[in-house]
Amino acid sequence: MKRREFLKASFIAGASIAGTPLVARSAESEKPKIRKYKEIGKTGLTMSDISYGTGRLPSSSMILRAIDAGINYFDTAPDYGSSEKYIGEAMKNIQRDKIIIASKFCSPYAYPSHLPLGSKKKDYVEAAEASLSRMKTDYMDFCFVHAIGEQNKNREKEEKRLLDEEMLSAFNALKQAGKVRFLAVSSHGPDNMESLLLTAVRSGHFDLIMPAFNFMSFPKIPDVLKEAKEKKVGVIAMKTLAGAKDSDFDSKGEPFAPAVFKWVLKHAEVDGLVISIKSIADMDLYLSASGEKFTGADQKTLDRYAKQFGREYCRTGCSKCEGSCPEGVSIATTLRFQMYYKDYGMEKKAIESYARLEAKASKCASCETEDCSGGCPYGLPVSSMLRQAHDDLSFIV
Amino acid sequence: MAPSYVYRVLVTGLLPVIAALVYLEGQHYDPALIRFDQLQSESNAITRLIPEKLEGFRLLGTVRFYTKDNLYEYVNGHAEYFISAGFISLAVGEYTVSTSSSSEPDVIIDIYDMGKSIQAFGVISDESGGTLSDIDGGLTGFRSPAGMSFTNGQYYVKLSSFNDNVQLEAVAARIAGSTGEVSDPFPEFSRLPDIGIVAATRFIKEAYRGLDFLNNVIEREYIIDGSAIQVFIITKDSGDIDAIADSFMKYFQQSGIEFSSANKKNSTVYTVRDPYEGDWSLIVFPDSLVGLFGAADDAIIDKLLTNVSPL
Numbered sequence: 001m002k003r004r005e006f007l008k009a010s011f012i013a014g015a016s017i018a019g020t021p022l023v024a025r026s027a028e029s030e031k032p033k034i035r036k037y038k039e040i041g042k043t044g045l046t047m048s049d050i051s052y053g054t055g056r057l058p059s060s061s062m063i064l065r066a067i068d069a070g071i072n073y074f075d076t077a078p079d080y081g082s083s084e085k086y087i088g089e090a091m092k093n094i095q096r097d098k099i100i101i102a103s104k105f106c107s108p109y110a111y112p113s114h115l116p117l118g119s120k121k122k123d124y125v126e127a128a129e130a131s132l133s134r135m136k137t138d139y140m141d142f143c144f145v146h147a148i149g150e151q152n153k154n155r156e157k158e159e160k161r162l163l164d165e166e167m168l169s170a171f172n173a174l175k176q177a178g179k180v181r182f183l184a185v186s187s188h189g190p191d192n193m194e195s196l197l198l199t200a201v202r203s204g205h206f207d208l209i210m211p212a213f214n215f216m217s218f219p220k221i222p223d224v225l226k227e228a229k230e231k232k233v234g235v236i237a238m239k240t241l242a243g244a245k246d247s248d249f250d251s252k253g254e255p256f257a258p259a260v261f262k263w264v265l266k267h268a269e270v271d272g273l274v275i276s277i278k279s280i281a282d283m284d285l286y287l288s289a290s291g292e293k294f295t296g297a298d299q300k301t302l303d304r305y306a307k308q309f310g311r312e313y314c315r316t317g318c319s320k321c322e323g324s325c326p327e328g329v330s331i332a333t334t335l336r337f338q339m340y341y342k343d344y345g346m347e348k349k350a351i352e353s354y355a356r357l358e359a360k361a362s363k364c365a366s367c368e369t370e371d372c373s374g375g376c377p378y379g380l381p382v383s384s385m386l387r388q389a390h391d392d393l394s395f396i397v
Numbered sequence: 398m399a400p401s402y403v404y405r406v407l408v409t410g411l412l413p414v415i416a417a418l419v420y421l422e423g424q425h426y427d428p429a430l431i432r433f434d435q436l437q438s439e440s441n442a443i444t445r446l447i448p449e450k451l452e453g454f455r456l457l458g459t460v461r462f463y464t465k466d467n468l469y470e471y472v473n474g475h476a477e478y479f480i481s482a483g484f485i486s487l488a489v490g491e492y493t494v495s496t497s498s499s500s501e502p503d504v505i506i507d508i509y510d511m512g513k514s515i516q517a518f519g520v521i522s523d524e525s526g527g528t529l530s531d532i533d534g535g536l537t538g539f540r541s542p543a544g545m546s547f548t549n550g551q552y553y554v555k556l557s558s559f560n561d562n563v564q565l566e567a568v569a570a571r572i573a574g575s576t577g578e579v580s581d582p583f584p585e586f587s588r589l590p591d592i593g594i595v596a597a598t599r600f601i602k603e604a605y606r607g608l609d610f611l612n613n614v615i616e617r618e619y620i621i622d623g624s625a626i627q628v629f630i631i632t633k634d635s636g637d638i639d640a641i642a643d644s645f646m647k648y649f650q651q652s653g654i655e656f657s658s659a660n661k662k663n664s665t666v667y668t669v670r671d672p673y674e675g676d677w678s679l680i681v682f683p684d685s686l687v688g689l690f691g692a693a694d695d696a697i698i699d700k701l702l703t704n705v706s707p708l
């Protein structure tokens with residue numbers, strides 16, 4: 001659905017901000033606006049393709065600006081600073097039924113505040129009701145079980161949190177009371193993201209999933225998206241900026257963020273994306289991607305980015321290089337331990353883990369064939385990385 | 398020949414012992430033996446603030462260290478927020494009570510280096526959700542069901558407890574001691590006028606109210622006759638203030654926002670009719686810029702004109 005149809009079907013520009021005379025402003029009318037809306041799964045709710053992640057929401061006025069620009073989906077959480085409070089402040093100027101609000105089963109205390117496994121039904125109910133109170137609204141459209149795959153590396157334990165009976169019972173009670181309309185789950189890893197989201201899709205409990213999804217990582221996510229689409233579970237992408245290293249990126253004049261967004265939105269399974277918007281300039285830049293097709297120029301921008309940063313970055317969960325070594329070296333695992341060692345500052349854990357690994361990279365130093373060199377679909381110099389990893393991880397002086 | 402052979406045997410025999418000692422003792426590494434990147438010195442500075450010995454507790458494993466590049470691994474979904482607030486690095490220590498053999502932590506200490514006192518204050522004022530107060534030991538912070546947070550200078554410290562019997566006050570005092578004493582870190586606060594009940598004070602590092610040219614802003618919310626008023630102040634030298642004032646004028650014109658101006662007490666007072674913020678006032682002083690949102694009247698503006706004196 002294009003913006004014009006959406007407005008015709010639901011409300012006219014600015015009318016969603018009740019009582020505020022948003023006069024026609026020639027300069028403002030040239031600003032980028034939302035051009036495309038899409039239904040979220042089978043919920044009947046229609047979201048702007050570029051939507052607002054309010055983790056860095058600077059004020060209630062930004063909500064009104066966003067609505068005026070056509071954004072109608074707002075992703076918040078109790079632990080996103082003053083985000084819920086600002087939404088509450090803006091609420092008196094908003095036609096509530098024209099926007100979609102998603103929050104989390106979470107407390108407002110310092111991060112991490114997502115309700116852990118073991119929380120009771122009343123904890124979930126109270127958390128959601130507290131969010132509604134802060135946002136000065138009677139209901140939220142989506143309530144998320146947030147950051148699944150984060151609290152425990154053990155897949156089974158996180159699956160228990162995902163399908164926790166106390167949480168599901170709380171959601172049903174909130175739904176019956178008209179306080180929450182739909183259940184959702186999000187994950188940005190780092191562990192078992194794909195399999196946990198697949199479990200969520202197959203469980204039948206969730207109306208929406210929100211995975212980390214970008215052009216650099218999580219190659220197994222398309223399988224999850226495909227199944228979500230088949231089951232008419234909504235998909236909203238997050239973490240779309242691929243590490244947001246664009247500040248050091250020479251994009252040759254082509255803006256990076258719009259190219260990234262267009263890449264995400266070209267996937268038919270994706271209903272929209274949320275992006276953190278901290279300023280008016282961010283909003284103008286990001287909205288320029290709305291409704292736009294992914295072009296060859298965009299691909300070149302992404303290629304340049306991948307060229308600059310991609311050879312530093314072994315993609316989590318990829319493992320496509322496994323099997324390319326005739327000696328059976330555990331390539332992906334070795335490089336993951338190297339990432340812990342070098343990037344995460346977890347040197348001891350990395351060394352200990354590597355010590356327990358059966359197929360170490362000890363033979364790489366004398367390897368002459370370097371069969372692994374073509375094993376990385378992203379062009380990482382696998383053989384030299386393995387040699388470096390073995391040096392770093394095995395106390396070789 | 399014989400002595401050389403003996404030495405060789407001795408040295409060879411000692412190698413497994415040395416290796417075992419190194420492994421058991423943990424990472425008391427010699428930088429000459431293992432290469433670490435340039436972050437190591439930064440890592441050392443903040444990780445030293447996490448005590449190796451904490452009375453009643455045992456440190457589990459090693460102190461973890463995070464930078465902007467990998468903070469998301471620890472505060473997934475929240476890293477951008479910290480980075481935008483000035484985050485430099487983070488050290489994390491996990492402890493269990495010393496009488497326990499468990500490998501699960503009873504207490505986790507997070508020390509965030511936010512670069513500046515005011516930036517640490519900005520984070521804690523956001524994290525507190527408006528419940529900032531004086532906690533034990535004269536520290537500014539807040540308590541939550543899961544722990545306690547406070548700032549000391551440039552450090553934002555978060556203590557999380559998973560054991561109801563743990564007294565976090567003692568831990569807080571110990572950490573406050575290691576992060577140093579701080580005398581009045583916010584001289585800017587003295588410029589905020591006494592016009593009502595102070596409801597909250599915040600520091601916003603960048604893009605105040607979404608405006609890219611408004612950075613390093615202090616905002617104080619007052620309650621006056623039951624209504625909320627927000628006053629913001631930016632202090633700079635006069636050249637910077639002029640540049641920000643120019644940016645405001647451009648923004649008003651480009652956005653079609655109506656405004657009028659008047660000179661009062663040697664300062665320019667702008668009255669702005671903003672479709673998103675409502676009517677508000679902007680006062681340009683030679684070394685500062687002050688804004689006033691909410692139900693303000695001329696009497697409050699007069700007070701601001703009188704009270705906001707140069708530092």
